[in-house]
Amino acid sequence: MMTIFGIPTQALFGQLLLGLINGAFYAMLSLGLALIFGLLNIVNFSHGALYMMGAFVAWLLLTYLGAGYWLALIIAPLAVAVFGIICERFLLSRLYKLDHLYGLLLTFGLALVIEGLFRQLYGISGMPYAVPKELQGGWNLGFMYLPIYRGWVVVASLVLCLGSWLLIEKTKLGAYLRAATENATLVQAFGINVPMMVTLTYGFGVALAAIAGVLAAPIYSVNPLMGSNLIIVVFAVVVIGGMGSILGAVITGFLLGLVEGLTKVFYPEAASTVIFVVMAIVLLIKPAGLFGKRS
Amino acid sequence: MNRLTPQVILVLALIAAAIVAPFGVYPIFLMKGLCFGLFAAAFNLLLGYVGLLSFGHAMFFGFSAYITAHTAKEWGLTPELAILAGVAVATLLGAAAGWLAIRRSGIYFAMVTLAFSQMMYFVAVQAPFTHGEDGIQGVPRGHLFGLIDLSDTFAMYYFVLAVFVASLLFINRVVTSPFGQVLKAIRDNEPRAISLGYQVDRYKLLAFTLSAGLAGLAGSLKSLVFQLASLADVHWHASGEVVLMTLLGGVGTIFGPTAGAFLVVAIQNYFSEAGSWVTIIQGMIFVVCVLLFRSGMIGVLAPWLKRRGLTG
Numbered sequence: 001m002m003t004i005f006g007i008p009t010q011a012l013f014g015q016l017l018l019g020l021i022n023g024a025f026y027a028m029l030s031l032g033l034a035l036i037f038g039l040l041n042i043v044n045f046s047h048g049a050l051y052m053m054g055a056f057v058a059w060l061l062l063t064y065l066g067a068g069y070w071l072a073l074i075i076a077p078l079a080v081a082v083f084g085i086i087c088e089r090f091l092l093s094r095l096y097k098l099d100h101l102y103g104l105l106l107t108f109g110l111a112l113v114i115e116g117l118f119r120q121l122y123g124i125s126g127m128p129y130a131v132p133k134e135l136q137g138g139w140n141l142g143f144m145y146l147p148i149y150r151g152w153v154v155v156a157s158l159v160l161c162l163g164s165w166l167l168i169e170k171t172k173l174g175a176y177l178r179a180a181t182e183n184a185t186l187v188q189a190f191g192i193n194v195p196m197m198v199t200l201t202y203g204f205g206v207a208l209a210a211i212a213g214v215l216a217a218p219i220y221s222v223n224p225l226m227g228s229n230l231i232i233v234v235f236a237v238v239v240i241g242g243m244g245s246i247l248g249a250v251i252t253g254f255l256l257g258l259v260e261g262l263t264k265v266f267y268p269e270a271a272s273t274v275i276f277v278v279m280a281i282v283l284l285i286k287p288a289g290l291f292g293k294r295s
Numbered sequence: 296m297n298r299l300t301p302q303v304i305l306v307l308a309l310i311a312a313a314i315v316a317p318f319g320v321y322p323i324f325l326m327k328g329l330c331f332g333l334f335a336a337a338f339n340l341l342l343g344y345v346g347l348l349s350f351g352h353a354m355f356f357g358f359s360a361y362i363t364a365h366t367a368k369e370w371g372l373t374p375e376l377a378i379l380a381g382v383a384v385a386t387l388l389g390a391a392a393g394w395l396a397i398r399r400s401g402i403y404f405a406m407v408t409l410a411f412s413q414m415m416y417f418v419a420v421q422a423p424f425t426h427g428e429d430g431i432q433g434v435p436r437g438h439l440f441g442l443i444d445l446s447d448t449f450a451m452y453y454f455v456l457a458v459f460v461a462s463l464l465f466i467n468r469v470v471t472s473p474f475g476q477v478l479k480a481i482r483d484n485e486p487r488a489i490s491l492g493y494q495v496d497r498y499k500l501l502a503f504t505l506s507a508g509l510a511g512l513a514g515s516l517k518s519l520v521f522q523l524a525s526l527a528d529v530h531w532h533a534s535g536e537v538v539l540m541t542l543l544g545g546v547g548t549i550f551g552p553t554a555g556a557f558l559v560v561a562i563q564n565y566f567s568e569a570g571s572w573v574t575i576i577q578g579m580i581f582v583v584c585v586l587l588f589r590s591g592m593i594g595v596l597a598p599w600l601k602r603r604g605l606t607g
Contacts, residue, residue, distance in 0.1 A: 043402050094586060100402045101348045102585050105542065108535060109581025116574035232531060236410040239403055269421060276414035280395050283407065287398040 012265055013144035019261015020254065021150055021219065024157035025051075027253030028212040029234045030241065031161055032205035034249040035168075038181040039201045042092060042103030047209050048231025049114040052224060053080050054213025056118060059129050059222045069132035069214075076214045077207035084206030088199055111228065118224035126221030153215050160211065161250040164204075168246055177201065236279045242292020252290060309550075313456055322452045323520065324564060328557040329459045330517040335540040335552030336466055337509030342538075343547030344470050345502045346482035347397075350405045351412030352510050352537050354392070357529030358415060359385040359511030364431035364524035365424050374437045374445055374454075374519055381515035382508050388415070389507020390500070397499045400485075409531060416529045430525030434518055445519065455516055462509060467549055469505065478502055510537075532574075539577055542584045545591030554592050 029047055036044050044050075057079050058072035067075065087110060095102050131149045138147040168174035180187045180194050188194040213227075220226055234253075241252030256275050263274040270277070282290065316325055334356055341347045363381035366372040372380065396407045419425045426432075436445035445451045469475050477498050480488045489495050518524040527533065536559060544555025559577070566573045588595060 037402075043406065091582065091586065098589075101405065102589070104348070104350075104402060104405055105538065106582055106585040108538075109578040109585065112535070112574050112578030112581065114578075116571040116578060120571040120575065228531070232409055232413045235406040236413075239399070239406050239410065272417040272420075273414045276410050279407070279410055283395045283398050 007265055009143050010145070015261045015265045016258060017144070017146065017150055017154075017261070019257045019259070019264070020154050021257070022260055023254035023257020024154050025212050025216060025230065025253075026234055026237045026257055027161050027250045028157055028208050029230065030237045030249040030253050031164060031246060032208040033234065033238055034241075034243045034246060035164075035208075036202055036205040037243045039177065039184075039198055040088075040092065040096070040103070041100050042095070042107065043100070043235075044202075044205070045104055045107040045231065046087075046111040046114065047107075047205075047234070048227030048229075049111040050080055050084060050206050050227070051209040051213040051216070051230065052118065052227035053083070053114065054210030055129070055217040055222045055226065056122075056213075056224075057210070058214045058217050059127050062129065063127075069218075073211065073214050077210040080210035080213075081203040081207040085199055085203045088202040092202070093195070093198075111231075115224055115228060122224060124223065124225055126223035126226075129217040129222050131218040149218055153219065156215060157212075160208065164208070165246050165250065233275055236275050240275075240279050240282045240289060242289025244289075245291040248289075248291025310460065313460075314453075317449060317452050322448045324560065326452055326455045326520045327517070328553075328560045329455050330513050330520060331537070331540060331560055332553030332556040333459050333462050333516070334510055334513035335537050335544065335556045336463060336549075337506050337513060338537045339541045339546060339548075339552040340466055340469065340509065341502060341506040342541060344475060344478045344482060345499060347400075347499065347503070348405045348538070349396075349408040349503075349506070350531070350534050350538065351392070351408030351410070351415075352506075353529050353531065353533035354412040354415040355385040355389055355507040355510040356514035356517070356533060356537075357419065357524070357526075358388055359514035360518035360524035360528045361419065361425050361431065363515035364434040364518040364522075367437060367519070368431060368434050369424075372437075373441055374439050377437075378512065378515040378519070381518075382511045385511020385514065386504055386508035389504045389511075393500050393503030393507065397496055397503065409534065412529070412534055413531060416526070416531070419526060419529045425524070425526075428526065430523055430527075431518075432523055434522040434524065436519050436522065451520060455520060458512065458516060462512060463549065463553075466509070470549075474498070474501075536577070539581055539584075541591075543580060543588075543591055545593030545595075545597075548591070548593040548597070551591050551593035558592075 029051060033044055033047055036042060036047075054076045057076035058069070061067040061072045061075060062069075091106060091110070092103065095106060135149040135152050138145050139151075140146075168177060176187065176192055177197065180192070180197055184194050184198075216226070237253055237256050238249065240256065241248045243249065256278065259278060260271060260274055264271040286292075313325075334352070338349065338352050341349055359381035361381075362384045363377040366380045367374060367377035392408065392411045396404055396411065399407055420427060424431075436451060438444050439450075439454060443450050443454070445454060470478070477488065477493055480491075480493070481495050481498060485495060514524075514528060517528070540555035540559045541552045542555070543558060544553065545551025562576060563573055566576065584591070
């Protein structure tokens with residue numbers, strides 16, 4: 001058996017792949033958080049709950065309607081985005097003139113309600129969701145075994161993140177969005193419907209979280225608590241990366257996933273805390289975050 | 296404080312009510328309310344008077360509870376020493392976490408404190424002395440100063456009440472002191488406080504550490520009252536609950552957090568059999584408070600009392 005630093009390569013690359021997958025979820029969620037924060041000035045605490053909803057919608061579609069994975073990948077984000085947009089229109093939009101902290105508190109309350117409802121309805125034991133048959137099995141790459149589904153998750157997440165980045169940096173719509181992030185009043189004065197854009201941005205960020213949820217469903221069990229455990233780590237990721245840059249959020253997400261995977265190989269006891277330790281170090285060295293602008 | 300102003304009368308009436316309360320109300324419930332009231336008051340010292348929203352106060356509450364439970368049970372310390380040990384650890388933890396967290400402000404401060412508290416949660420899951428999922432059970436209440444047997448519920452109650460009143464007086468002293476005035480100046484206009492020559496970071500750190508120590512005191516008391524320290528005390532849910540209590544009662548008021556704490560504890564007791572409904576209701580209260588009652592119960596009541604000439 002091949003080894004690197006006394007660790008079998010199979011184990012090393014296996015953990016790195018797991019880290020990459022976690023990183024894919026961190027990246028998708030922190031990208032959505034950064035987008036929403038940029039335009040709405042709200043740190044969306046309910047992002048984790050919406051990610052969980054995405055996974056649950058996929059599971060419900062399969063269980064009650066027999067609709068499979070690919071359909072769920074389209075319907076779930078749409079359904080959750082509609083839910084998110086309703087929350088934005090009726091609740092969040094009342095807070096835009098207030099301190100940012102109120103947005104955090106409101107979305108925290110929303111997260112509690114959503115999580116509590118799903119826990120009440122479906123318990124906390126978690127539901128299995130089968131890997132779609134097109135993506136079952138795996139490839140033996142020689143140095144490691146790659147389950148196809150896990151490869152798909154990493155690729156899909158990369159495509160989504162890069163796509164979002166291109167949308168924001170290279171299209172006219174993205175230019176409006178960036179302009180509104182800088183100065184919403186001025187952009188509105190040019191005749192652009194900023195409130196509509198705010199709503200759609202929120203919907204887009206929420207849809208990203210829901211897609212992440214559907215992608216996660218076959219890997220982790222579909223569980224009402226899956227979101228809240230993730231969102232706190234994503235917050236740490238966001239603090240490390242800084243919310244100023246879309247690409248920064250994505251890169252930080254993937255990097256920290258890898259760091260976590262490596263820690264699992266070399267010092268498993270610290271695997272659950274390593275991201276927070278990295279956050280502490282970043283706060284010491286570069287308090288604004290790796291990609292953050294000093295405000 | 297020499298004259299019998301309406302406020303002083305109100306406070307004395309509240310204390311008198313608290314002294315007779317255990318004869319009519321379940322004492323454990325009262326003690327739970329007082330512990331969480333102190334926890335919320337400690338949290339409010341930071342949110343209400345410095346304007347810093349900490350989403351990680353459960354780490355101080357929970358770790359102090361663990362230390363007190365461990366030292367009382369395994370080392371056989373008397374309750375006052377066990378509480379001191381817990382508070383000391385919470386204060387140190389507060390100094391360390393605060394030192395890092397005050398480098399960011401506003402929304403990032405909340406996320407940083409939440410992240411650190413989650414880290415401490417994982418530490419508590421893994422550290423052997425916390426006994427993981429079981430927690431530290433059967434913590435002996437012991438004899439206060441070697442004299443007063445706290446296993447008597449009434450003795451325990453009056454001890455908790457005494458600590459609570461002393462702590463609230465202390466918090467009141469802090470926020471009315473010149474130090475407290477500087478804190479409020481930082482809350483209202485930080486750049487101005489800096490330009491006036493105040494070392495803002497030092498004030499923030501000291502306030503954070505004080506708040507952490509007091510939150511620790513609440514956790515220590517709680518572990519003696521329930522004779523239990525568990526993962527629930529360090530979980531982010533506990534951090535969220537203390538925010539809810541303060542928001543519900545009234546941010547930046549002396550009695551608001553305690554009123555909020557009693558209400559939340561009452562909801563918990565009332566719905567304790569109803570599964571996740573406690574969480575759902577708490578979430579809804581959050582939403583309603585943020586949208587409609589941002590000044591909390593006391594914030595709504597105080598102007599009314601003022602109109603009635605009850606407070607000055």
